[in-house]
Structure formats: C-alpha cells, structure tokens
Amino acid sequence: MAVPRRRASASAGGTQGLKRAHYREARLPLLLLLPQLLVLLLFFFVPALxxxxxxxxxxxxxxxxxxxVWLDNFRSLLASPEYRASVGVTIRFTLAQNALTIAVALVLAFATDRVLRGRGLYRSVILLPYAIAxxxxxxxxxFLFNTAVGPLSFVLHGLGIDWDPNRxxxxxxxxxTFAASWKHICYNYIFLIAALLSVPPSxxxxxxxxxxxxxxxxxxxxxxMIGPTIFFLVVMNFVxxxxxxxAIVDAVTHGGPGGATMILVYKVYVDGFVHIDLGSSAAQSVLMMIFALVLTVLQFRYVERNVNYDV
Incomplete structure (x- = not known):
C-alpha cells in the first residue's frame, strides 16, 4: 500500500507551516475518492444528463x-402562461421566505445573550424544527391552520379574519411561506449564533x-462583522x-388554489408524474437549474460587493 510522505514547509518568519500529505502513487487517493465520485455519478451526473x-x-x-423535437419543449414553456405564473410565484415565495427566515433568526440569535436562565432549553426549542422532516x-x-379543525384558524376567525387557504x-x-420559513429558521440560527460568538468581545x-x-x-x-455569514445564508436560503x-407544498396546498403556490420544483413533479409530460418536465428541470445558477452568480457578483470580510 502506498505510504503518504509528509513534508513540512517553513514560513518566512521561521515558524513551521501546515503539513501536507504527498503520495508516491495516485492509486490510494483515487480509491479514497471513489465512494464520493460514485455517489456524484449515480445521483447527480447521470440524472442531470x-x-x-x-x-x-x-x-x-x-x-x-x-x-x-430540438428546442420545442423550451419554446412551449416560455410561451406558457402557467409556466410564467409559476416562475413569478417561485420568485415571490423565495424572496419572502428568505427575508422572513433571516429576520427571525437574527432576532432569536440576538436574544440568546439576553436569556439568563434556561439558555440551553431556549436553544433546544429553536433547533427542534431541524429534526422534523x-x-x-x-x-x-x-393542521394548525385547517379551516375545519385548526386551532389557529379558529383564532383568526375569532379576530374577524376570513382565513381560508383552500380557496x-x-x-x-x-x-x-410561514411553514417553509419555520422549518429553516433553525438552520440560519445555527450559523448566526456561531458568527455572533466570533465577534471580538473587546x-x-x-x-x-x-x-x-x-x-x-x-x-x-x-x-x-457577520455580513459574510448573512450573505452565505442568503444564497443557501435561495437554494x-x-x-x-x-414536500411542504405537497403536504399543505398541492400547488393550489389556482396555482397560487405552484412553485417550479412542484410544477416539475406535476407535469412529469401527474400529467406524464416527460419532455416538458425535463425542460423545466434544465431551466430551473440554469435560473438558479444565474441567480447565484448575480448574488456573488453584485450582492457580495456590499459584504465586508475584514475583521
């Protein structure tokens, strides 16, 4: 078996730098990477192709x-009012979920230092939704907002609010939006509380x-000072x-009523597995991936300019 040969490099100041492993043969590192490469091949590259x-x-x-049919599937999609409406719903939903998630997570992270007793219980309650599918x-x-048996729906009706997500x-x-944000607040909280703890107390x-x-x-x-963390969370929240x-859309509204919650990822499923329109569903997947990549590039190119990485 190939034995790694380590070489230590000294910095200009005379201190010992980080040690790096060097292999005489490429067989061992390739074997170590093989499981991850197989996972990427079977579950990413093959489905994408x-x-x-x-x-x-x-x-x-x-x-x-x-x-x-060459580009006919893409032309049909771009000319479809239903698809354009789904794009608009997805953008509004993602922006609303992103803003709500980060705002609530920031408030909870800021309040952590103000909690004097039961801080461990406070953090456990916030992180609990992360363990829920x-x-x-x-x-x-x-269930909570069900018009027939939901307790919170009864509260809204008692306040005079005509609440009915079914119509x-x-x-x-x-x-x-509230359900998706509630599920993801704990993820944002973990990173924000870690970033706040890294702020110099002095x-x-x-x-x-x-x-x-x-x-x-x-x-x-x-x-x-936690701007880089917030920028990272903005990108992850968009993803x-x-x-x-x-799963949240499928369990709550099934894309309805009238396509009001028909986000792109759910429309791919409906067209592909309900309407059995495989070509249109595949074209939507490709467009959604391109749209997400373009959005991420724009975020890194323009939004990141306002992020300060200096500590």
Whole structure:
C-alpha cells in the first residue's frame, strides 16, 4: 500500500507551516475518492444528463415512441402562461421566505445573550424544527391552520379574519411561506449564533464603555462583522426555496388554489408524474437549474460587493 510522505514547509518568519500529505502513487487517493465520485455519478451526473437529453425529445406517456423535437419543449414553456405564473410565484415565495427566515433568526440569535436562565432549553426549542422532516412540518402547519379543525384558524376567525387557504390564494401563499420559513429558521440560527460568538468581545466592551446600548452594539458592530455569514445564508436560503420545499407544498396546498403556490420544483413533479409530460418536465428541470445558477452568480457578483470580510 502506498505510504503518504509528509513534508513540512517553513514560513518566512521561521515558524513551521501546515503539513501536507504527498503520495508516491495516485492509486490510494483515487480509491479514497471513489465512494464520493460514485455517489456524484449515480445521483447527480447521470440524472442531470438524462434530464438534459429528455428535454430535447417528445415521449408518449407509455414510452413507446420518442421523437426528437430540438428546442420545442423550451419554446412551449416560455410561451406558457402557467409556466410564467409559476416562475413569478417561485420568485415571490423565495424572496419572502428568505427575508422572513433571516429576520427571525437574527432576532432569536440576538436574544440568546439576553436569556439568563434556561439558555440551553431556549436553544433546544429553536433547533427542534431541524429534526422534523419537511413533510411532517407541512402536515403540522396544515393542521394548525385547517379551516375545519385548526386551532389557529379558529383564532383568526375569532379576530374577524376570513382565513381560508383552500380557496384564497394569498392565504395559501402565506401559509406555505410561514411553514417553509419555520422549518429553516433553525438552520440560519445555527450559523448566526456561531458568527455572533466570533465577534471580538473587546469591541463590544469598548462600545459599552462609550455608552452604546445592546441594540446599537448589535447594529453597528456585530451585524457588519457577520455580513459574510448573512450573505452565505442568503444564497443557501435561495437554494432551499428553489429545490427543498417540495414536500411542504405537497403536504399543505398541492400547488393550489389556482396555482397560487405552484412553485417550479412542484410544477416539475406535476407535469412529469401527474400529467406524464416527460419532455416538458425535463425542460423545466434544465431551466430551473440554469435560473438558479444565474441567480447565484448575480448574488456573488453584485450582492457580495456590499459584504465586508475584514475583521
């Protein structure tokens, strides 16, 4: 077996640098990477190539005939009012979920230092939704706001609010947004609380000596210093909103009413597995991936300019 040969490099100041492993043969590192490469090949590259090839063909529901149609699937999608409406719903849903998730997680992270007793219980309660499956979270919120038996629905009706997510598209959109945000707040909280703990205490103490209160110290010192973490969470929340909220939508509204919650990832499922339109479903998958990549590039190119990485 190949034995790693380690070589230590010294820095200019004479201190010993990080040690790196060097292998005489490429066989061992390739074997170590093989499991991960197989996972990527079977669950990412093969399905992606299959979806890309399927987007250029027209297949009957039984798979007996396959006709190459080039870009007709994409043209039909871009000309479809239902698809354009789904794009708009997805953008609004992702933006609302992103803003709500980060805002609530910031408030909870800021309040952590204000909790004097039961801080461990406080953190455990916040992190509890992270252990709940998305479909269970969707069922929970659907029950709480059910117009017939939901306790929170009774509260809203008692306040004079005509709440009905089964018929009102705005109510359904709000319900799905709240459910998706509640499920993802704990993920944002973990990173934000770790970022706040990395803020140098000396800066906060100096600001306190100068008379700055807790809120002013948070806004003027802590918040700018955790900018890279917030930017990372914005990107991850966009990925979550685009690709990881299928189970919540399926459990709560099934894309209704009237397509008010028909986000792109759910429309891919409906067209592909309900309507058996495999070509259109594959084309939607390709467009959704391209859209997510373009959005991420724009975020890194323009939004990141306002992020300060200096500590």
């Amino acid at each position: 299959r979806a890309l090839s399927q987007s250029f063909v027209l297949t009957d529901p039984f798979g007996n005939s396959v006709q190459f 998305p479909v269970i979270a969707g069922i929970l919120w659907a 009102n598209g705005v109510d359904a959109f709000l319900l799905v 800066l906060l103490e100096a600001a306190a000596v100068d008379g700055a209160g807790p809120m002013l110290r948070f806004v003027r010192i802590s918040l700018p 979550y909103g685009f690709f990881e909220t299928f």
